[in-house]
Amino acid sequence: MKSLTHLAETFGTPLYVYRLDKVRRAALDLLDALPHGARLYYSLKANPHPAVVRELSGLGLHMEISSPGELAVSEHAGHPARHCLYTGPGKTPAEVSGALAAGVRLFSVESPTDLRRIAELGVGSGATVDYLVRLNARAAAAGTGLRMTGRSSQFGTDPDAALAAGMFDSAPGARAAGAHLFSATNVADEQDLVEEFDSVLHTALSTFGTAGVAPSLLDLGGGFAAPFAAPGERPAYTGLRAVLEERLDARVPRWRAGEPGIAFESGRYLAADCGSLLTTVLDVKHSRGTTYVVLDAGVNVLGGMSGVGRLLTPAVQPSAEADGAAGDTGRAEVTLVGPLCTPLDVLARSARIPVPRPGDVLRIDNTGAYGLSASLSGFLSRPPATEVVLGADDVVLDVRALETVYSAGAASGR
């Protein structure tokens, strides 16, 4: 990676740098690893930057969106609403109406209530809405990632309950188009992924079989892994495509003709390695045997979901000083903390790095997914990180920062 020091000097820190060529590379790699002709959804929650969305949309990916803000970004990026899948366990009537008005026609429904609401609003809008029944699949493999469903879950509906509630019987205003399953995330092992897809495919087909309905789209979810905020490479999944094609041929022989269409979803695999966070060392201090490196990027900028105590401290590991000059000598174990006035503001408890000096700029790679988007931006009212997008030859294409402001009366009409 070229030196990024000049970017930190020009735009200040904390600074997220996104490289579009890396977004492109990741998308082409994943499309290559998946069954030929399968649809791939990009989950905007990983990184909703409009330039990232535009790049992926241009490569033919569809968008998986889950909020009015993500819909707005998708539209802003020029992505067609008819190529969006609107998901989420708690859609408000207002946001569904907004999505319908924008032209979204495919929803993942998470419960009978969600389905009824979408159907009613579909009738009201005069549009016929397609929906995927989000199923809470039974667990198959013991994957390494975070399992989202398979036991009791706030996501989707258990297959038996979905059948009992008649969720596969299309209603006026809404047509049952297929199934949506998303049961694991960050699964680096290819064999575990295969087992996972096998299991969700089985669940989808047996449930639709029992319902006596032929699905037109099976969204089998994802789980494609990527490193986070530490050096590392995306897994290659070199054998995935052949195995999945073989299993689809055996179970759904007409899938190549789109009967049903097969879809997958990914956030982190597509966006993680495009991003690096540049952060300035504000202080280096010692307390009872621990070296604290105080950065201008805390959980308000990176890894905020850990900051709230929901998950473990993320073990952020800077790759190098931004100018790449740091030698390998003099590495020590340090605790990386941010500037916030809370003991939760810890990015790593034992990062092994050359002990920096105040003023140094550190680079934290693999922060393109769940970096800023999963941060506690707004917490402590510090200015959000700037985001800069680089195109070919590191040309700066876009510079912006989120705004967090109180605005009187903004909530009216929601």
Ligand SMILES: *Cc1c(COP(=O)(O)O)cnc(C)c1O
């Ligand atoms: C978060 C999410 C994704 C993306 O997950 P990654 O691990 O980033 O690939 C895909 N689908 C759904 C329904 C999600 O909630």
